[in-house]
Amino acid sequence: MPNFRSESFGAGEQTWLGSTHGIRNARTAVLTVSAFTPVDGVIKSGTPVDASDEGAVVPFTGAAGERLGFVLTDQAVGAGAKINAPILRHGIVKVDNLPVEFEIPASSPGEFSFVGGEQAVAGGGEG
Template identity: 35%
Template sequence: MDLSLRTETFGVDDQSWLGSEHGTQATEPVTLDTSTFTPATHYPDGYFRSGIPLGQITAGGKFGPYDNAASDGRQTLVGFLYAAVKAPASNTVDVAGALFVHGKVRASRLPVPVDAAGRADVPLIRFI
């Protein structure tokens, strides 16, 4: 039995990018391909930020950050990471998350901006 003292820190999830409650009960489970994310941009504090725009990688079906210039499937926005997820210590370990696919999004409060092409990809999301 290990009775040593341990400390764990939890991040604060900023969901101010959500424009309404609509759609929050209908998220979809996804696997995040950690190797496609940039630590300083997507998880600077050790957590993948809530509201990161996501695209689905064609080979394998995992999800990574939306990038209109990508050619691996991530050039099509499919939704947003609904809640913050603790990033693994290694970028070779993938983690599970929840995908927000319809509802209202406050574009100015997203942790990573979405261009016009990305906005056009998600007809069930209304940007306010």
């Protein structure tokens, strides 16, 4: 008897995007799965990441030297230790709609503008 399984694919909840700017320029990077806490087997769209090393992307902590990015689409976590994923590197982010708690960095590394949230500010770029 064959062992069938069903999977659905999609972008996930993307209400955190403040515009379409930057979407077509998302860069493919490698997520280090063990560094994340998947929800229902998925790293959610809008998860903030440190994209300073595109070969080993981990969650964003705000530490010196990090480069802020956001996972653009939901990423199903399988048995692999690493998965390729599109990372948004600039754009407008609706802080209140991110899938995790997020504190806007005092000096925003990257090219983001933030809207919503208690301390929304313009980032390093026009968005």
